[in-house]
Structure formats: C-alpha cells, structure tokens
Amino acid sequence: MIVKNADLNGVISDIFIKDGIITDIVAVDKRSNIVDSENVFDAENKKVVPSFFNTHTHSAMTLLRGYADDMPLNPWLSEKIWPAEAKLVPEDVYWGTKLACLEMIKTGTTFFNDMYWCIDSIIKAATEMNMRLAVSATFIDIGKDTDKLIKELDDTYERVSAIDNPNIIFTIAPHAIYTVSEKMLKYSGKFAKDHDLFIHTHLSETKKEYDDCLRDHGMKPAFYLDSFGLLTEKTMLAHSVWLDDDEIKLIADRGATVSHNPISNMKLSVGKAFDYRKMKNANVRVTLGTDGCSSNNNLNMAESMKFASILQKFAYNDPALMSAEECFKIASFNGAEAFGIKAGKIEKGYDADFLVLKSNIYDMTPGFNVYSDIVYSVGNNFVDSVFCKGKLIMEHGKIEGEDEIISHAKKISKKFIS
Ligand SMILES: [Zn+2]
Incomplete structure (x- = not known):
C-alpha cells in the first residue's frame, strides 16, 4: 500500500x-x-x-448517552447507571460497542482500552470495525461469589488468548479498589504476573476513595493497589486525581501509566484537577481517555485534548502548561507506547x-x-x-x-x- x-x-x-x-x-x-x-x-x-489511542473507556455505554446527567457520582451510579446496565444483554453490548467504534473512527481513534462486560461481544464488534482493542476481563465482586468469578476469569483468559488477532490485547480489569474484594485483588495481581498481562483499573477518582482506603486499609490507594502486585509497567490507571506526592513517586517507580479523563472528572465534579505538572516532573507516563459516554458524553479524543490542556492552564494558572503539541503526543504516542505499540x-x-x-x-x-x-x-x-x-x-x-x-x-x- x-x-x-x-x-x-x-x-x-x-x-x-x-x-x-x-x-x-x-x-x-x-x-x-x-x-x-x-x-x-x-x-x-x-x-x-x-491517530489517537483512547486509554480508558467503557465503549458500550454509548447506549446510555444522555440517559442520566447532572447528578452526583454515587446516586448517578447506583440509581441510574447500574440499574440500566442490568438490562443489557450481550447483543446490546455488541451494538453499543459498534456505535462506539463508529464514533471513534470518525473522530480519529484507532485503539481503545475498554472496560466492560460481555467480552465476546466487544471483541466481535471491534474486529468487524477493524480497530485495535485492549479488552478486559472486567469484574466487581463486592456482594458476589468471588470463587465463581475466579473460575470465569480463568475460562475467559483461556478463550480470549486463543484468538489469533494481533490487534487484540487481553487485559485484566479489577474495576476499582472499592468494588473488588481483597481476595480478588490478590488473585488478580498473581494472575496478571503469571500470564504477563496488562492491568486496567480506576484509581483515586474521588477524595472519598482516598479517605475510605486510608480508614479501611491503613494505606493510601496507590500503596494498597501495589500491595497486591497490581502496580506494574503494564498497569493503566484511569483518573488518578487524588494522589499525593508519595503515591505519584510510587507510580513512577513502578513504571505504571495513568489515563487522564478530563471531561469525566469535570462533569462528575471530582473536586480537583488532575496534577499534570507533578506527574510530568515525576516522569509518570500520562495518556488520555474519554471515559464512557455516560460521563463525557462522547468519545471524541480531540475534544478531550482541548479539555485536558485548558483544564491544566486554568487550574494551575499557567497558560504554557500542556501545549497543543504536547497534548497531541499524550493522546497518540504516549497511549500507544503504554501498550507496547510502536505508533504515534x-x-x-x-x-x-x-x-x-x-x-x-x-x-x-x-x-x-x-x-x-x-x-x-x-x-x-x-x-x-x-x-x-x-x-x-x-x-x-x-x-x-x-x-x-x-x-x-x-x-x-x-x-x-x-
Ligand atoms: Zn471509567
């Protein structure tokens, strides 16, 4: 060609x-x-x-675009999003992911790091749309049968790793430290190590998460995650807003990557701007994600770039912070590099x-x-x-x-x- x-x-x-x-x-x-x-x-x-590499999204949530807006995070999730998601069947996720791929391709994205359920539907949709995909075995096990989930994870890994498509990367995605039990986090860390897998999780999106982690585990969120072996060179941390200096240093030492999701953070009012300057000074690799369509409400990386750059300038009173060219690199080269892809x-x-x-x-x-x-x-x-x-x-x-x-x-x- x-x-x-x-x-x-x-x-x-x-x-x-x-x-x-x-x-x-x-x-x-x-x-x-x-x-x-x-x-x-x-x-x-x-x-x-x-092209762009979207490092954090929940693609099939395109189906919930505009369904619930303008609400605080916790009731938004428990009263609107989770009950709606409970109605989704695999066929729905397939079409929702196709819609996401359509939007991403139209706006210049060729890769997405997805976190959602019905993995086979996601793979089918992305394959048909000819996109690159990091697809995850996603789980939340608070209030669920953890042993059953472990068995499902083993089965999913066997099935997906047998797929012969170099455009698909299998990842393990414990949803967050507050939705996954210690037993499952421990199993995930070992599983990722044994199979040399990428890890995809939400970390420190809100102050509540930080405070609860300190109260319940006597550790800050990044250290808690690290205690299970889940902070590695192959870890993608979505949000990463409420991190202190020690945590940022730990993330840098482990070589993990963060996915900045500026529009989601601003729309759900997480209370603080992502600290790009600190991340950069600590040599943490920063990438860009749109997050899902319920908290954005689109998958347009160009728009997310604008929010990312302008949020930094505004929050830290520095119009030189995150220049256009630097922001473009975050959205393309950095995202590819984080997944071992030579692109950007x-x-x-x-x-x-x-x-x-x-x-x-x-x-x-x-x-x-x-x-x-x-x-x-x-x-x-x-x-x-x-x-x-x-x-x-x-x-x-x-x-x-x-x-x-x-x-x-x-x-x-x-x-x-x-
Ligand atoms: Zn997310």
Whole structure:
C-alpha cells in the first residue's frame, strides 16, 4: 500500500506501507517513479497526522448517552447507571460497542482500552470495525461469589488468548479498589504476573476513595493497589486525581501509566484537577481517555485534548502548561507506547496508524498549526480517512454499516425507559 501526496508537516510525501508498518517515506519531489495501482491511496495533499489511542473507556455505554446527567457520582451510579446496565444483554453490548467504534473512527481513534462486560461481544464488534482493542476481563465482586468469578476469569483468559488477532490485547480489569474484594485483588495481581498481562483499573477518582482506603486499609490507594502486585509497567490507571506526592513517586517507580479523563472528572465534579505538572516532573507516563459516554458524553479524543490542556492552564494558572503539541503526543504516542505499540509517529519503522485530515473546513482554516487546530479548534468532522495498522478503515468519511449501527442502538435504548 502506498499513501501518496500526503502533507507531512508541510512536505508532500509518499508513505510506503507493508504488513501494517511504514517502510519508507519519500518526498514527492524526490519520487523516482509514479506508482499507480489499486494499492495506492491518494491523500491529495491533505495533512496527515498520527491517530489517537483512547486509554480508558467503557465503549458500550454509548447506549446510555444522555440517559442520566447532572447528578452526583454515587446516586448517578447506583440509581441510574447500574440499574440500566442490568438490562443489557450481550447483543446490546455488541451494538453499543459498534456505535462506539463508529464514533471513534470518525473522530480519529484507532485503539481503545475498554472496560466492560460481555467480552465476546466487544471483541466481535471491534474486529468487524477493524480497530485495535485492549479488552478486559472486567469484574466487581463486592456482594458476589468471588470463587465463581475466579473460575470465569480463568475460562475467559483461556478463550480470549486463543484468538489469533494481533490487534487484540487481553487485559485484566479489577474495576476499582472499592468494588473488588481483597481476595480478588490478590488473585488478580498473581494472575496478571503469571500470564504477563496488562492491568486496567480506576484509581483515586474521588477524595472519598482516598479517605475510605486510608480508614479501611491503613494505606493510601496507590500503596494498597501495589500491595497486591497490581502496580506494574503494564498497569493503566484511569483518573488518578487524588494522589499525593508519595503515591505519584510510587507510580513512577513502578513504571505504571495513568489515563487522564478530563471531561469525566469535570462533569462528575471530582473536586480537583488532575496534577499534570507533578506527574510530568515525576516522569509518570500520562495518556488520555474519554471515559464512557455516560460521563463525557462522547468519545471524541480531540475534544478531550482541548479539555485536558485548558483544564491544566486554568487550574494551575499557567497558560504554557500542556501545549497543543504536547497534548497531541499524550493522546497518540504516549497511549500507544503504554501498550507496547510502536505508533504515534509517522516515521519509517512505525505502525501505519494515521489520519488523513479534511481540507477546506472552516475550523482548520487558515491552518497555521495542525496541532493547535486539532487540540483547540476542530469539532467532530475533521477526519477524511483513517488507517489502522496499514488498513484503510474509513475512506472519505464512509464506514460500512453506519446506518444499521445507529438504528440498532436507537432500538436498544428504548428498553431503558420502558
Ligand atoms: Zn471509567
């Protein structure tokens, strides 16, 4: 595959791709022969940038978009979200995940780190949509039969690890330290170590979580998590807002990654801004997540980038904090790197995960700086075409099955109000 006439930072170039990897980049004025075959995509001098890696979401919650808003976190979860989720069957999760994939691809995301139930439905949906996926065995076991859950985890691992798809990463996802028992946290830490797995969990979203952990376990949340072997180089910590300096140092020492979810944090009013400067100074890898559609309410990484950058500037009174280019790297390169994926740069040897941007759209005009335009200006209609691991998964805004996905999602959503 060759993507010709791509505008890479102002240099019109041809991008050569083989087996999903960029094998060469040649400026058009140094082009030796004009290639013309069915394996050529003409970028028509449009800007080409790396795609986004969404490191924390609950994809099928697209079905609950707009269902419950403007409520405090605990009653929001217990009175609205959890009862609605109890009505979901695997087929619903399949369509909800398809809707999430549709939205993510349209807004430039090629990878998502998901935490939800009905793992087979999620895998089927993401595979059909040609996306990369980190999919988790997700569990909450407070008030449930932990031994049964352990058996299910073992079975799920056997089943999913047998799937032959390099675009799927299996992770273990204890939901949070306050929803998973000590027994299950201990088992999870050992399981992740034995099988060398990525770990995905929520950590320190609220002050209540911090205070309760200290009261109940005599330890701060990050130290409590670490006591089960759950803080490793392969751990992704969603939120990570209420952490003190010792915890940030511990996370850095363990080489774990955090997923910053600015819109969710602000919408659910977690009471404090994520401390990017401290994380950065401690050399913690920071990535970006949208969180689910119940607390965001979309999966548009460009919008999350704007909130991330502007929240830092506002909260810490420093307009230079988290520049557009730095924010873009957090949303692309850092997210890929956290999962061991060589992407997030358009260079020889990197995976071919990139976006061809629309030209002649008002919110990227006049077009002085592509990072500034994407982080601060664009809406949700700035991506022309998307490549994921060298495969063209959206061509000129079109994705197969779009209408069917939307009509199924609408039909399913009726069950929440009946
Ligand atoms: Zn979440």
